[in-house]
Amino acid sequence: MSQALNEARHYEEETELQIDETERPAFHLSPRIGWMNDPNGFSFYGGKYHLFYQYYPYSSHWGPMHWGHAVSDDMIRWTYLPAALAPDESYDRDGCFSGSAVTMRDGKQLLMYTGAVSEKEFGGAFVQTQNLAVGDGLDYVKYKGNPVITAADLPKGGSPYDFRDPKMWREEDGSYGVVIACRNEGGYTQVVLFRSEDGMRWDFDTVLAENHDRIGRMWECPDFFRLDGKYVLLVSAMDMLPSGMEYHSGNNCVYFVGEYDRETGIFTEECDHAADYGIDFYAAQTTLTPDGRRVMIGWMQNPDTTSLRTLTHPVFGQMSIPRELSVRDGVLYQTPVRELSAYRTDPVVRENVRLDDADLSIHGISGRLVDLEVEIRAQDPVEGYREFRCRFACDERFYTEFCFRPKDSVISIDRKFSGQRRAIIRHREAGISHENGRLSFRMILDRYSAEVFVNGGEKVMTVTLETPREAEGISFHVKGKAILNIKKYRLEI
Ligand code: FRU
Helix, strand or coil: CCHHHHHHHHHHHHHHHHCCHHHCCCCCCCCCCEEEEEEEEEEEECCEEEEEEEEECCCCCCCCEEEEEEEECCCCCEEEEEEEECCCCCCCCCEEEEEEEEECCCCCEEEEEEEEEEEHHHCCEEEEEEEEEEECCCCEEECCCCCCECHHHCCCCCCCCCEEEEEEEECCCCCEEEEEEEECCCCCEEEEEEEECCCCCCEEEEEEEECCCCCCCCEEEEEEEEECCEEEEEEEEEEECCECCCECCEEEEEEEEEEEECCCCEEEEEEEEECCCCCCCEEEEEEECCCCCEEEEEECCCHHHHHHCCCCCCEECCECCCEEEEEECCEEEEEECHHHHHHEEEEEEEEEEEEEEEEECCCCCECCCEEEEEEEEECCCCCCEEEEEEEEEECCCCCEEEEEECCCCEEEEECCCCCCCCCCCCEEEEECCCCCCCEEEEEEEECCEEEEEEHHHCEEEEEECCCCCCCCEEEEEEEEEEEEEEEEEEECC
């Protein structure tokens, strides 16, 4: 084991003891110590789910990237393992950037990640190459033949400074594919696909998608998979311009749904959408579960706001709840993994609550570790109602609000009063389909976040919260005449 990895492993063991576990998110993975960004190597291996993550143990700010490592039986309750990778080779000395994991034919686990080397003469830009490490689910050995893919393997003019985030998979015939983000000669970002028979030697296959300045500048963290008879390409796009209610300015996680022909290598896009209509969801990655579900997890953070934070906590960063995916009518539906339901306790159920220009608080419906399901409909479908709002994480001073305006077919989330002192983006809207004001949502609340899954996961809104944990109120507000069905569970992890 290299000295850098050894040091990181000792450091995390000693330092994690200083962390008060109740200060962490209860059921969203946070770094063992220090800083976390992207999920990496999300996989099922050796009977457990593995999640690696972009990790800097030595401070709660981004630094030379390591890979942190955690395992779980159900994707909800995680156990930390020692750091898996440290930047300790000539080709990754300034960081082991994002990547992925697959199981090899011989039963070993294969990691592919981007090695970053800062070039002083180019203003510190990182030269990026793709590298392998082979392991047993605990310890990983970097491959002697690294790097295995470099910018020289790209079509002519591909940039070595933007070539990262390999996401591998195994085909049914046992061969391997990987998608990687890059930037071509013309300056446009692309997703390229390489193929391999043994996971070690890789050949360029095709340019799967290209940006042409439509959706941000550089794309990061691509993922590509077949689901429900379609193909989905996931990217995290930097520096986007806002576009209607679809995208906000800055970095967005975006998906394309389309068709793909392996013979010609052509991916035909049919539509693009935001993977999340909240504020904090980026760099998402998926895996297949043993029972065939496609599950996505994202970094629950907006990269634009990490430098604005006011908290000096020894850990920073958290993952979203893992989400089961399905594709219907060109839309990627997302629901919290079903394993979460096992942690529901103390149900409080109120059915057919009629509200007429009223505010409602219900005894027993409060808390910050909450799984809440709400259905709203108009008392009179012809007359409808004007507005529904649900406030949560509230007290006299703070609240965050989910709102639905049936006449405009718009949902929104607003954390203006959530306690963030320096947040710039604080409000998002999204279009939503409904019949006569019928809408349902499920909200998952943890100590520092809310994820709202609307209409069975057709749209999701994710926000992080800095609201003091004592702010536990949940209330409902209706303008007009509506009927609510409410189910609330406490989540006990
Ligand atoms: C996305 C990203 C990746 C990169 C990693 C570095 O958040 O910029 O493109 O591999 O973070 O930590």
